[in-house]
Structures are given as C-alpha cells and as structure tokens.
Amino acid sequence: MKKKQKKAARRLPRLPPWVLPLGAFAVMAVVPWILMSEPASAPAASGGTAPTAEQWTPLVSKQHGFQVSLPAPARYLTPPGAGDIDSMWVATHPGGTFMVRVTRCPEKLCTQVPDTILESTSKSAREELGGTLSSERRVEVPCPHGTCPGLEFNATSQQGLRVSARLFVTHDKVFQLLGTQNSDSDELFRKVVDSFSFL
Numbered sequence: 001m002k003k004k005q006k007k008a009a010r011r012l013p014r015l016p017p018w019v020l021p022l023g024a025f026a027v028m029a030v031v032p033w034i035l036m037s038e039p040a041s042a043p044a045a046s047g048g049t050a051p052t053a054e055q056w057t058p059l060v061s062k063q064h065g066f067q068v069s070l071p072a073p074a075r076y077l078t079p080p081g082a083g084d085i086d087s088m089w090v091a092t093h094p095g096g097t098f099m100v101r102v103t104r105c106p107e108k109l110c111t112q113v114p115d116t117i118l119e120s121t122s123k124s125a126r127e128e129l130g131g132t133l134s135s136e137r138r139v140e141v142p143c144p145h146g147t148c149p150g151l152e153f154n155a156t157s158q159q160g161l162r163v164s165a166r167l168f169v170t171h172d173k174v175f176q177l178l179g180t181q182n183s184d185s186d187e188l189f190r191k192v193v194d195s196f197s198f199l
Contacts, residue, residue: 066197068197
C-alpha cells in the first residue's frame with residue numbers, strides 16, 4: 001500500500017511556487033521579484049551622461065504563438081520544467097524593466113470567467129507591489145479568433161517606480177506585459193504593447 005502511494009506521488013506535476021489558487025483551478029501570480037527592483041543603470045558615456053538609446057529586439061515564441069519587441073535583449077527566466085505551464089522573459093534597460101509572461105489556463109476557466117482571471121491577476125500584482133493605483137481600464141486585444149478581454153493599469157510601487165501592465169486572456173492562456181519605469185512617462189511600455197502580435 002505504501003509503495004502505491006509513493007508511486008502515485010511521483011506522478012504529481014511539480015508546479016512553480018507562485019501558483020495562485022482560483023476556485024478549483026490555478027492561475028499564476030504575476031509580479032516576479034525582478035520587477036520590484038530599480039532598473040539597472042547603464043555605464044556613463046563620455047561627458048558623464050548615461051546612454052538612453054534602446055536596443056529594440058524582437059522576442060518570438062513559436063511555442064506560445066506571439067511576437068513582441070523589447071527595448072533590450074530578453075532573458076528567459078522560466079524555472080526548469082515549467083515552460084509548458086508558465087513562461088517568462090525579462091528585458092532590463094536603463095529606462096526600465098519589462099516582462100512578458102504567458103501562463104496556460106484551463107480552457108473552461110479562460111472562456112467562462114475571463115473577467116475573474118483579470119481581476120484576480122491585477123489585484124495580486126498590485127498587492128505584491130504594495131504601491132498606489134493610478135488608473136485602470138478594460139481593453140480589447142486583437143486575437144487570432146477576434147478580440148480577447150484585457151485590462152490595463154498604472155501604479156506607483158513602494159520604490160517610487162511607475163508600473164504599467166496589460167493583462168489579457170485567450171481561450172487557453174493568460175498573457176501579461178508588465179514594465180517598471182523610472183520616469184513619469186510610459187512611452188517605452190506603450191511601444192512594447194503596440195508591438196505585440198500573434199503569429
């Protein structure tokens with residue numbers, strides 16, 4: 001009997017520690033530690049001013065069927081073995097830190113209660129930041145089969161950084177585009193959002 005229990009235990013999937021329960025299903029929480037810190041500073045150029053030129057780099061994921069441009073080369077920070085459940089890329093630029101995250105979602109959950117997913121994900125992000133919400137609005141995002149429900153918000157973190165986010169739900173995935181910027185402008189984030197498209 002004990003052997004059977006041990007064998008069954010081995011079959012259980014090893015989920016990342018940031019899984020957020022939502023009813024009978026699970027959706028990934030949103031804000032990783034890297035977005036909580038201030039964006040890295042670039043080395044000063046001659047004359048004492050830091051370079052601000054972006055190195056716009058395409059990020060293409062055939063696995064999740066999307067492409068997007070980021071102001072710096074992205075690092076793939078997904079834990080080993082979790083790529084089919086939760087994938088994350090982060091690009092760090094002197095003007096900010098930007099994250100793209102894709103989380104698989106049960107189709108029944110994604111199609112029947114997308115608003116619940118968006119509200120829960122947004123709330124988790126803001127609570128993790130511990131900052132102040134500036135604005136929030138619903139959006140419709142072009143998807144392969146029409147439009148997908150989405151939500152955008154702007155906030156200020158406890159570190160004083162401007163945080164911008166766009167979250168949207170397809171039939172089987174939750175997409176998150178987040179950025180922290182050390183200025184009052186969300187220009188870089190808007191460029192990231194506008195560059196996103198499905199393959």
